[in-house]
Amino acid sequence: MLKFSKDHEWVEVDGDVATVGITQYAADALGDVVFVEVPEAGATFSQGDDAAVVESVKAASEVYAPLSGEVTEGNQVLADNPGMVNEDPLGEGWFFKLKVSDAAELEEMMDEDAYNEFIADL
Amino acid sequence: MQKTPLYDLHVELGGKMVEFAGYQMPVQYPAGVLSEHQHTRESASLFDVSHMGQLILKSTVLGAELEKLVPSSIQNLTQGQTRYTVLLNEEGGILDDLLVTHRGDHLYLVVNASRKDEDLAYLRQHLDAEINYIEERSLIALQGPKAVDVLSALNPVCATMKFMTGQTLELAGMSVYITRSGYTGEDGFEISVHNNDVEELSRLLLESEFVKPAGLGARDSLRLEAGLCLYGHDMDETINPIQAGLRWIIQKRRREEKGFPGADKILDQLENGPEKIRVGIKPEGRAPAREGVEIVDSDGNKIGVVTSGGFGPTVQGPVAMGYVEASKSGIGEKINLMIRGKAMPANIVEMPFAPHRYYRG
Incomplete structure (x- = not known):
């Protein structure tokens, strides 16, 4: 099931591994993505840490770790094809996978309906 | 917050409006910055640059008066010739960069939106000249390799104009002052057109299969690739023309005669390096x-x-x-x-x- 953060990240949890990306809303707001820097396997984050960088033609933005944990894989496709973030933000444009260390943090994230309401008010 | 006469058209075209130098301007349209940039290099893009300051400067000896504040040769301009130069403070620092065109009985200046009020005050304070905004005219730019084809279809004279020249022309019955110039590194034109006509002319240009609108985002990436300075970023009052890599704007006569603000310092750096x-x-x-x-x-x-x-x-x-x-x-x-x-x-x-x-x- 997809969960969302107020910083416009999505996570999809399979067992104890969460795949993390940015939402369609975030990708549209950024515009054409021209550079992505994803974390390497082994990096550990607390919830809210700077985890990745995404740059559009206009500006650089941080992607925060929506959950605490240890990175198991960064999406290397984005290094050569950053535009994938615009093309398929919820699919092939994922940023990294994370072994979740505190499942309780997941409970605090929004479900899809709540997130859609959240962005409707922005 | 001010709007240009093309504001409604920008919104209609889906422009994402942002504040820039006190104006509501489109940073991009739905195509996006990358696409708008590429289209400019391959075809032609229409930019609204009406936020920029258009000024008329009248003085008894045309050119000599403005030369008191800029390091370029203005007296030597012939009618219809355009020149890039900078406005200097007493230390030789750059107050603004601008285009100056000789238009017969006056000079036509195009200055940065963010600097226009300061420029006007500075020029009025230091020069024995009559200087005023052209309030009734907007400014649009058609940039890219197809720009000349699009405009020549409206008036074939456009194809004969050379880079950095200007003239008064009729385009589809509208009187414009057009210069072959721009801020993208591409061939292109900048068109000063009456506020009452600018929307009609813009729509007419956009009807061409070659022309799409482009916003400030593409304007910035285009000028960056062209190596052109953005005032307030790549140059300011603490930077002189030699440091900015603009030694070419100081023509030989001006180097010899001096007579512009900060001349000693600038000419020393010209000779010995900054x-x-x-x-x-x-x-x-x-x-x-x-x-x-x-x-x-x-x-x-x-x-x-x-x-x-x-x-x-x-x-x-x-x-x-x-x-x-x-x-x-x-x-x-x-x-x-x-x-x-x-x-x-x-x-x-x-x-x-x-x-x-x-x-x-």
Whole structure:
């Protein structure tokens, strides 16, 4: 099931591994993505840490770790094809996978309906 | 917040409106910055630049008066000739950059939106001349290799004009003052047209299969690839024309006669070289280096700072410009850019990043 953060990240949890990306809303707001820097396997984050960088033609933005944990894989496709973030933000444009260390943090994230309401008010 | 006469058209075209220099301007349209940039290089794009200041300067001896504040030769301009120059403060620092066109009985100046009120006050304070805004005219730019075809269909004279010349013409029954000039590195035209006509003319140009609208985002990436300065970023009051790499704007007569603000300092740096100078920078990796990024040498010593940088859609990679110590400014010099705490290798390169394609006849 997809969960969302107020910083416009999505996570999809399979067992104890969460795949993390940015939402369609975030990708549209950024515009054409021209550079992505994803974390390497082994990096550990607390919830809210700077985890990745995404740059559009206009500006650089941080992607925060929506959950605490240890990175198991960064999406290397984005290094050569950053535009994938615009093309398929919820699919092939994922940023990294994370072994979740505190499942309780997941409970605090929004479900899809709540997130859609959240962005409707922005 | 001010609006240009094309505001409603921008909104209708889906422009994403942002504040720029006190105006609501489109930063991009639904096509997006990359697409607008590429379209400009391949075809033609329409830009609204009505936020810029259009001024008329009248004085008894045309040219001589403005030369008191700029280092370029203005007296030698012939009617219809346009020249790029800078407005200087007493120390030789750059107050603004501008285009000056000789229009017979007066000079026509186009200055930056963010500087126009200061410019007008400064010019009025120092010159024995009558200087006024052209309030009733908007300014649009049609830029790209197809611009000449589109405009020639409306008036064939356009095809005969050379880069940096201007004239009064009729386009579809509208009287315009048109110069073959721009801020993209491409062939193109800038059209000063009455506020009552600008929407009609813009819609007419947009009807062409070659023309699409482009916003401030593409304007910025295009001028960066063309190696052109953005005032307030790549030049300001603390930078003189030699440091900015603009020695070519000081013609021989002005070097000999001096007589412009900061002449001694500027001419000394012209001869002996400045301490720091504007250079082109090409990062080796893919990470863009933005304004404010520190430049360090191979030993980690700070030698300069990036003043403009980003992704170059035509170059298909990051490009930047900035100021470095003159001793480290040679083409091919290896430098490092401090991006998010990491030293990223880069090289000093010649500008422009994308070749200029002006029509010189």
